[in-house]
Amino acid sequence: xxxxxxxxxxxxxxxxxxxxxxxxxxxxxxxxxxxxxxxxxxxxxxxxxxxxxxxxxxxxxxxxxxxxxxxxxxxxxxxxxxxxxxxxxxxxxxxxxxxxxxxxxxxxxxxxxxxxxxxxxxxxxxxxxxxxxxxxxxxxxxxxxxxxxxxxxxxxxxxxxxxxxxxxxxxxxxxxxxxxxxxxxxxxxxxxxxxxxxxxxxxxxxxxxxxxxxxxxxxxxxxxxxxxxxxxxxxxxxxxxxxxxxxxxxxxxxxxx
Amino acid sequence: xxxxxxxxxxxxxxxxxxxxxxxxxxxxxxxxxxxxxxxxxxxxxxxxxxxxxxxxxxxxxxxxxxxxxxxxxxxxxxxxxxxxxxxxxxxxxxxxxxxxxxxxxxxxxxxxxxxxxxxxxxxxxxxxxxxxxxxxxxxxxxxxxxxxxxxxxxxxxxxxxxxxxxxxxxxxxxxxxxxxxxxxxxxxxxxxxxxxxxxxxxxxxxxxxxxxxxxxxxxxxxxxxxxxxxxxxxxxxxxxxxxxxxxxxxxxxxxxxxxxxxxxxxx
Ligand SMILES: Nc1ncnc2c1ncn2[C@@H]1O[C@H](COP(=O)(O)OP(=O)(O)OP(=O)(O)O)[C@@H](O)[C@H]1O
Ligand SMILES: [Mg+2]
Numbered sequence: 001x002x003x004x005x006x007x008x009x010x011x012x013x014x015x016x017x018x019x020x021x022x023x024x025x026x027x028x029x030x031x032x033x034x035x036x037x038x039x040x041x042x043x044x045x046x047x048x049x050x051x052x053x054x055x056x057x058x059x060x061x062x063x064x065x066x067x068x069x070x071x072x073x074x075x076x077x078x079x080x081x082x083x084x085x086x087x088x089x090x091x092x093x094x095x096x097x098x099x100x101x102x103x104x105x106x107x108x109x110x111x112x113x114x115x116x117x118x119x120x121x122x123x124x125x126x127x128x129x130x131x132x133x134x135x136x137x138x139x140x141x142x143x144x145x146x147x148x149x150x151x152x153x154x155x156x157x158x159x160x161x162x163x164x165x166x167x168x169x170x171x172x173x174x175x176x177x178x179x180x181x182x183x184x185x186x187x188x189x190x191x192x193x194x195x196x197x198x199x200x201x202x203x204x205x206x207x208x209x210x211x212x213x214x215x216x217x218x219x220x221x222x223x224x225x226x227x228x229x230x231x232x233x234x235x236x237x238x239x240x241x242x243x244x245x246x247x248x249x250x251x252x253x254x255x256x257x
Numbered sequence: 258x259x260x261x262x263x264x265x266x267x268x269x270x271x272x273x274x275x276x277x278x279x280x281x282x283x284x285x286x287x288x289x290x291x292x293x294x295x296x297x298x299x300x301x302x303x304x305x306x307x308x309x310x311x312x313x314x315x316x317x318x319x320x321x322x323x324x325x326x327x328x329x330x331x332x333x334x335x336x337x338x339x340x341x342x343x344x345x346x347x348x349x350x351x352x353x354x355x356x357x358x359x360x361x362x363x364x365x366x367x368x369x370x371x372x373x374x375x376x377x378x379x380x381x382x383x384x385x386x387x388x389x390x391x392x393x394x395x396x397x398x399x400x401x402x403x404x405x406x407x408x409x410x411x412x413x414x415x416x417x418x419x420x421x422x423x424x425x426x427x428x429x430x431x432x433x434x435x436x437x438x439x440x441x442x443x444x445x446x447x448x449x450x451x452x453x454x455x456x457x458x459x460x461x462x463x464x465x466x467x468x469x470x471x472x473x474x475x476x477x478x479x480x481x482x483x484x485x486x487x488x489x490x491x492x493x494x495x496x497x498x499x500x501x502x503x504x505x506x507x508x509x510x511x512x513x514x515x516x517x518x519x520x521x522x523x524x
Pocket of ligand 2: 304305341
């Protein structure tokens, strides 16, 4: 008993360590700002950023901007899933296509695809279509790669079971390959969604149109520095929440198998 | 009378990086409708290969497979297969696994669930309907796979060591049940096994295969009265069959063992 309390004292739970470190960092930042070591005009102290949230909610329409941005990101991830899973299937199905394209797709996954935005601006104009299209571009590589990986890993004996019942290729996919690969595919969709959020906010910022990206851009132009950081902090917080929630869903999906 | 299943001069060579492996060498078997035939042989003699060929899962082989006198290639819906490897679908519950072939055939939900429940009961898994395979033991998973194949009532049943993952008691009881269904439905059955007693208990004929390349070395008719059950096992005649099969098999098995030792020494 006594030794258990001792060890728990020596080694606090991970979550305490994590948030403790964050709190310490924020306190240090606040102190440095108040002491004048950091110009509040360049980086405002955490307290000011915190206080700006009221203004963000009431005057700047943070909730609407959030719904718009995430609506677009989800639309992009949905569309990207349909396209990505289809392409992933083709790369799995055709050995030649798999050899020819898989490495290129992997390279795309690590490239800053957000820089392609002028191309889409020309094609679609300065509107939601461009933003969703950029989101799709962002989420495709991980979804394609994970779909191929998942389908490649399906146990041959499971496919043989389907073959003995004379399943057509489509039903073989729907009844065996897809569910067998689903945990891996979901992992790809999850990463894809995060990439889509990054691209959507990035393009909104760059073309100053709709959602959180535009809001942050506007605030910067009006020198509302604290509120601008508030917006950025908000995007980061929401992204982190998404990361953890979808991670929980993923482990739940895996454990029910 | 034309045999229900006829395997004619089937041979198969695998090409690997280490060279060609002759897995099967001109195997011919005729099986009457309703007959229960077992194939027994040392590990690696090509039993699974033979089953995959008959099941239509291997394309490039020599020889022919006939069903009721007609040449067939590829998978046939009248042939049901129980695989040697773990083959349950991990994302489906026990009952949904068993209902799978009926779902594929488009049977309405009510009907297939009722049938699946029946079959689960038959293999002693009532109460486990809604468990996922990961929550069950290896032997239970194999019973699900057996139930899944039986549920579809295939005219021809191929089983590749279906009882290998089971303990001795379950193996005997399940063998009795499979035999009972097989007799009721008059299913033509090809069973692959390692277990001599099991082969004698269930079969009309036992085929002994030689070590690589796999050939039919000897055929032993099991002339024991039906209906049979595992109670048969104490009998004198039963013991004689087991001894006779072991006599033949021992030579092949020791060849297999020597081969394994050679590989180990070479590696
Ligand atoms: N896909 C394959 N590629 C290359 N060689 C193979 C392949 N499948 C089987 N073999 C070889 O063919 C031979 C027969 O294999 P098979 O699986 O039919 O044996 P088995 O009699 O079923 O053995 P066991 O009783 O251990 O299941 C083995 O030597 C094996 O190495
Ligand atoms: Mg085998």
